[in-house]
Amino acid sequence: MFGLAAGEAILRGMERKTRQRDAVCGVFERESRPLSPLEVLQEAQRELPTLGIATVYRHLRSLVEEEWLQLVELPGVPPRYERAGKHHHHHFHCHGCGKVYELEGCTGGFASLVPDGFELESHTMVLHGRCAGCTHAA
């Protein structure tokens, strides 16, 4: 058994410090909201206009592997990414502007909904509506 332990990353990669990597990380350091790959590209291109979308995807994947970012999957929209290491929380998806916001807290009590024989491991909760900006604009 010469292989890697279970869960150990095969492809680590992207460990070199480059302007592209700095640009991607910088976006997340300036913005607390979970961001889509396109949002990251557009924001990072303000600093580095030649940045390509493939590089953004590669860094997002790599930063998730390094546990510097966390993948945020939401129903029916492209995935978002946020800084890892936050407390348990959920998200609000505004269908006016499409932005996703972090919410604090959790109502809990989900175990009672699970049928016999099913094993509950985690849960996802997304609140949908209009954010403050879009409520006022409408």
Place this chain on the structure above:
Amino acid sequence: MFGLAAGEAILRGMERKTRQRDAVCGVFERESRPLSPLEVLQEAQRELPTLGIATVYRHLRSLVEEEWLQLVELPGVPPRYERAGKHHHHHFHCHGCGKVYELEGCTGGFASLVPDGFELESHTMVLHGRCAGCTHAA
């Protein structure tokens, strides 16, 4: 203003009774679980092997417009479809077999998580884990 009222479908279509439409509807009448387009195709092809995926997509969309089906969007996986007209409920996603199950009931109490100025319109809740079949198999 000769147009259609808000919400009225522009493209109704698919109102003709065909073997393809019967095959798609039949799958949902036999299966209570929310199904992905591919699950619908594979099940319907047992009855009608020449059925194409494009036709499945067209009927799924049309049946949602007719409010015979309801779209079920889940984080990070292709959308599912279930019979419309059910009571408010949520879903369980098994990461063993990938199947989605309907859950009864709702814990409620989400409004307290929403920041000031945000307008809450709906919520999505998905429980993740292993279904009875996958728990026993593992």
Place this chain on the structure above:
DNA sequence: ATCTCTGCAAATGTTTTGCATCAGC
């Protein structure tokens, strides 16, 4: 006979990958 529906293939949108070149170390 008409007009819609179907299946195929091509188009679309998103994400991934191959590869020659560029740049960090």
Place this chain on the structure above:
DNA sequence: GCTGATGCAAAACATTTGCAGAGAT
């Protein structure tokens, strides 16, 4: 200078659409 990272373009994957022909009414 070596090796990994980048940008482009092509590939992959899921979904939608154009179109000619089949089928429902």
